[in-house]
Amino acid sequence: MQVQRVVLNSRPGKDGTPVPENFRLEETTLAPELKDGEVLVRTLYLSVDPYMRCRMNEDTGAEYLTPWQLSECVDGGGVGVVESSRCTTCAEGDVVTSFNWPWQTHAVMAGSGLQKVDSQLVDGHLSYFLGAVGITGLTALLGIREKGYVTKGANQTMVISGAAGACGSIAGQIGRLDGCVRVVGICGSEDKCKALVEDLGFSAAINYRQEDVAARLKESCPAGIDVYFDNVGGAISDTVIAQMNNGGHVILCGQISQYNKDVPYPPPLSEETQENLRSKNITRERFMVLNYMSKVDAALFELSQWVKSAQIKVLETVVNGIENMGAAFCSMMKGGNIGKQIIKISA
Numbered sequence: 001m002q003v004q005r006v007v008l009n010s011r012p013g014k015d016g017t018p019v020p021e022n023f024r025l026e027e028t029t030l031a032p033e034l035k036d037g038e039v040l041v042r043t044l045y046l047s048v049d050p051y052m053r054c055r056m057n058e059d060t061g062a063e064y065l066t067p068w069q070l071s072e073c074v075d076g077g078g079v080g081v082v083e084s085s086r087c088t089t090c091a092e093g094d095v096v097t098s099f100n101w102p103w104q105t106h107a108v109m110a111g112s113g114l115q116k117v118d119s120q121l122v123d124g125h126l127s128y129f130l131g132a133v134g135i136t137g138l139t140a141l142l143g144i145r146e147k148g149y150v151t152k153g154a155n156q157t158m159v160i161s162g163a164a165g166a167c168g169s170i171a172g173q174i175g176r177l178d179g180c181v182r183v184v185g186i187c188g189s190e191d192k193c194k195a196l197v198e199d200l201g202f203s204a205a206i207n208y209r210q211e212d213v214a215a216r217l218k219e220s221c222p223a224g225i226d227v228y229f230d231n232v233g234g235a236i237s238d239t240v241i242a243q244m245n246n247g248g249h250v251i252l253c254g255q256i257s258q259y260n261k262d263v264p265y266p267p268p269l270s271e272e273t274q275e276n277l278r279s280k281n282i283t284r285e286r287f288m289v290l291n292y293m294s295k296v297d298a299a300l301f302e303l304s305q306w307v308k309s310a311q312i313k314v315l316e317t318v319v320n321g322i323e324n325m326g327a328a329f330c331s332m333m334k335g336g337n338i339g340k341q342i343i344k345i346s347a
């Protein structure tokens with residue numbers, strides 16, 4: 001069988017901005033016969049995620065991430081359907097997902113590396129398994145529950161950076177559902193601000209590209225900031241932390257503003273920000289969703305119930321075609337997405 005796949009064509013360099021030409025589309029042939037334990041899957045949807053920027057480097061800088069190899073097929077989150085199987089745990093027609101799905105239109109995979117999913121959890125919106133009812137929804141929910149210390153009735157204000165993205169858009173809605181009285185998002189465009197306030201119920205939204213973030217935070221968080229869901233790091237986070245209340249909590253989810261720089265993860269903080277954290281007794285613990293796998297089933301069920309009952313609204317930016325994987329990744333890294341960036345590979 002002839003299939004299309006995406007390979008890593010070149011590396012952007014540790015300090016470089018990724019470009020679509022770092023990826024290359026190729027044709028390849030799949031072996032006609034499955035071996036014991038293997039399944040043939042058709043790819044439905046693929047995910048592009050910020051951590052992939054680290055996998056473009058020869059040294060990813062994170063012990064749990066392996067580098068993509070030049071001229072080899074790249075991989076990440078994917079969902080697809082089993083077309084034929086020689087594995088006892090997967091049957092034809094099963095919908096399956098994996099963190100290591102090859103960027104390929106069809107693939108032969110070990111059945112043992114696939115998780116079967118129940119399409120009823122997402123009312124048939126299978127791309128949600130890569131977002132709101134998948135890793136990014138889990139990151140938002142478990143990040144808040146494990147590191148946010150949100151308490152009903154405590155009149156807390158939560159600020160979210162990268163608020164209109166996959167994790168951020170869900171985190172703000174969960175902050176509100178869990179009891180924060182004000183939820184304020186920071187993001188990079190007027191359209192994003194409008195979506196946060198008008199569609200997702202955020203109390204206010206700040207466009208960091210056009211507005212004075214410090215001044216707008218003062219205005220929209222009159223009682224200060226208690227919880228900060230940090231997706232971006234850098235200057236935006238320094239500004240937020242400077243306005244946090246004593247005993248506040250930073251959920252250190254990601255630092256995308258630093259991923260095109262040759263710095264370790266998490267990147268070092270300025271003296272001033274370190275002093276702000278110390279003097280105000282603010283916690284800032286690193287959060288990694290993969291460390292909470294024992295809580296995933298219950299968390300996915302909770303996310304599914306919220307999505308099905310429309311208490312959480314899901315935003316997606318969907319691009320069609322495997323040939324657009326590289327462009328979709330680069331666009332997401334620059335803010336081209338509202339909600340989860342998804343690539344639809346087949347119907």
Ligand SMILES: NC(=O)C1=CN([C@@H]2O[C@H](COP(=O)(O)OP(=O)(O)OC[C@H]3O[C@@H](n4cnc5c(N)ncnc54)[C@H](OP(=O)(O)O)[C@@H]3O)[C@@H](O)[C@H]2O)C=CC1
Binds near residue numbers: 164186253254340341
């Ligand atoms: N800890 C964990 O277990 C996990 C952490 N993450 C982290 O969460 C964060 C969000 O990931 P995800 O939701 O998948 O991605 P998003 O859907 O949020 O997409 C990335 C967004 O980052 C914003 N961005 C890009 N560059 C900058 C910059 N220099 N300054 C401010 N914002 C920027 C852009 O939005 P805008 O237009 O607003 O600039 C862009 O849309 C990332 O840091 C990621 O590494 C993700 C999954 C798991």
Ligand SMILES: CCCCCC(=O)/C=C/[C@H]1[C@H](O)CC(=O)[C@@H]1CCCCCCC(=O)O
Binds near residue numbers: 064066135
């Ligand atoms: C080094 C920067 C990482 C910043 C945080 C982040 O984005 C983490 C993302 C992971 C999250 O815990 C869940 C995921 O899906 C991300 C990692 C996926 C790991 C796949 C491993 C693939 C491999 O290397 O073989």
